[in-house]
Amino acid sequence: MSLSNLIKNWSYFRVRRPYEGQYEKSDYKWAMVIDLDACIGCNACTTACYAENNLPVVGKTLYGKGQAMHWIRIERYWGEGDVMQTDFPDRGAQYLPMLCQQCEAAPCEPVCPVGATHHSPDGLNTQVYNRCVGSRYCSANCPYKVRYFNWWNYPERAWPNPLELQLNPDVTVRSKGVMEKCTFCMQRIRYSMDKAKDQDRLIQDGEVVTACAQACPTSAITFGNLLDKTSKVAAMWKRQEIDLATDHQEKEDPNMRGYRVLEFMRTYPSIVYLERVRDYEA
């Protein structure tokens, strides 16, 4: 980035998302809806993510140190303690799959000293592995704690010969000292974009399915293009009266259960969670 380029495109570099007309030129804005009422906490999404995105299995010791590399994790809320208090502890845990929220105003983006994470035109918060120098500033700034750092050279540890044959060739195998995070299965998106471009059309709804959404046995995860008004995701966002560019959703219908995690922090996430329905009478 030369200085003249920086001055010339100052407004572009200093942009505050989401802004008016951000997606006018773009065809896609990828978004997700996760229905917590349907989620049974089976961890199939996590397993699928491990298989799809070459995530290393770190082992029990490192997991205990908090160095697990799961891009999507199932958070459990039991009735223990004040913070994790659920309404009905006797009915078991409440689950919440937590993955990168692909925020519009992502806190991780402006703090990267080398610009390894930036906002893509289709609304994804990208991580470029070969540019990352491992300052871990982004992880510190992420309110959702969904960025994972390669503390070790996992390729040697996690996939000893011949296990490297299971690796997905479309995804980089990250090396030591690199930050990584959920990509919304970007390799699948790019593949479908190619196929769609061959036929001179846009990606249709349901053509791209992330690994977690594909593996979910209860179809709790829905993925799609928010700009495509006919898509399932756009319909759900509209039905739940959620607007991408507001930090406080004023709902006319109190029965609507859509919300975005830590929305008040003005990160404008791309993932909507549907609250769990509880039978308060029982």
Add this chain to the structure above:
Amino acid sequence: MNSCMKKVFWAAAFWLLCGVTAAEPFVSGGPIGSQTWDGYFAQGPVVDQPIEFPHNTHAGRMQINCMYCHTGARRSNVSAIPRLDKCMGCHNLLEEVKDRPRIKRLFWYWEHKQAIPWKKVHDLPDFVRFNHERHIQRFYFKQHRPVREVCGYCHGDIASMTVARRVKALSMGWCIDCHMKDHKVSATSTETIHGPHDCWMCHK
């Protein structure tokens, strides 16, 4: 001239002399050749292939389209090195060249039912996704440019080589150089568009 000034003078002279002699070959374009970063790394290593495949005969003299053998280029990410049966499809019928040493080796692989262990010449890092299909579709099928020119943007003039050798830098700055330019959408239209600049288009 006092002693202090003398010291400064001699130190300056010394460093100047060192600087001039050290910089000499670089300034005058000495043994290294082109002094640019891309120029320095442009020429790839010579790759020893199991058979010295003569691209100059096939693509040059015979004028065979690159995509006759590299069929993946128009429909997938990779251009694909052709399978042995692709070679044999023609060479089974070409009686007059069957006694040539290279063709004999080809038949040896065929008779022993072994794939030829070709080596990769244009190898990108694992974190880069280059899509042949998008480039071929745009420049060959939409703009109707000659295939030797289209493939030659990145591969050089393969038709004049025997064994292919990397002659372009294939570095990111080199890619971006072309992606910054405006290219016509199709052969007849005046509308132009430049290549994508988004990181995740190429990095995975």
